[in-house]
Amino acid sequence: MKTAFFFFALILSTSFTASYAQTAEEIISKYLTAMGGGEKLSKLEGIKMSAKVNQGGMDIPLEIYNLKDGRQMTSINFQGKTLKQGVFDGKDLWGTNFMTMKAEKSDAEATAMFKTSLGDFPDPFLDYGTKGYKVELVGKETVEGTETFKIKLTKKPYTIEGKTEENVSFYFFDAEDFIPILVESEVKVGPAKGQISQITMSDYQEVDGLFFPFALGQGVKGAGSQPIVITKIELNPQVDPKEFVFTEEK
Structure with a gap:
């Protein structure tokens, strides 16, 4: 039926743009509705x-925490030891160095890049206009057999080595369900600089009236990805604030 609708609309329309029958704003609105609604999302604390x-x-096993105030952490249980990565305590960004097995702070540039995304919880598209973000419908694209709307999200720019760099991601929304199945962005720093980071999302399930992907994949375009299987999601969890605080190890 959807295919027939688009075909019929194309016949009636004299504008190529109208054949999409969607705008970026409409797609994002339908996405937020499909995820459970912007009102419910805005009430999340963690x-x-x-x-x-x-x-x-x-x-x-992993435990991944994201809190409304910007704090976040990935806790890894490996051979009886707890290793932490991507920890932000509200001021410092830090993680366990896998070589020394000690906690180390990220450099000022990496911390500044991270802080450009503060306020994105629980979703960068929620109230994106008030954040100063821009969305643009690039077009339609087929991703592994699925027809998608390709949306360009432009956020606050990075400053890298004293130069301003654009902060752009491309989201691919299933054209029927309006849920994202792929996110692409250029890697700006590190060994993979210049390559395209890819995050895949699937197996969406309901948790207390909201929907989340329970299957993720993360990697670099053309080089495969690391699958991550979500086994449980808890909303508004109780977390000891001490878990996020950087501790100098000697």
Whole structure:
């Protein structure tokens, strides 16, 4: 029926743009509705995801925390030890160095880049206009057999090595369900600089009236991805604030 509708609209329209029958703003509105609604999302205070990744045939458990005030953390349980990555306590960004097994702060540039996304919880598209973000419908694109709307999201720019760099991501929304199945962005720093980061999302499930992907994949375009299986999602979890605080190790 959807295909027939678009075909009929194309016949009636004298404008190529109208054949999309959607605008970027409409797509984002339908996306937020499909996820459970902007009102419910705005009331979230935090999300805890229990997950696992497979490395060398071994399932490694993770706990991922994202809080409304910007604090976040990924806690990894590996061989009886707890390792932390991507921890932000409201001021410092830090994580465990896998070589020294000690906590280390990220440099000022990485911390500043991270802070450009503060306020994105629980979703960068929620009230995106008030954040100064811009959305643009690039067009339609087929992703692994699924027809999608490709949306360009432009956020606050980065400052890297003293130069202003654009902060752009491309979201691919399923054209029928209006849920994102792929996010692409250019890697700006590190060994993969210049390559395209890809995050895939699938197996959406309901949690207390909101919908979240329970299957994720993260990697670099053309080089495969690391699958992450979400086993449980808790909304508004109780978290000890001390878990986020950087502790100098000697």
